[in-house]
Amino acid sequence: MSTKTKNPHLPGKVTVWRMSEEERLAYIAKHPIQPEEKPKPLDMIEQTPWSKK
Incomplete structure (x- = not known):
């Protein structure tokens, strides 16, 4: 008796x-x-808390 089940994390048929x-x-x-229309800015790039102005 086989208890093998399909693993949803494995890639499927290509x-x-x-x-x-x-x-x-x-x-x-x-x-x-x-x-x-306009790319959304990334918050991490725009925030520069340690930069000197």
Whole structure:
């Protein structure tokens, strides 16, 4: 009797997608990358409590 269970932390099955250059360009044209309005600042970078002004 096997008591082996699926471990949810192990990687699952990987699906590899292959595209031709024309398919890739058509996908990029259909789904363009749009930058965010303004990147959110990181609090740790902006806070400089020990720096001399």
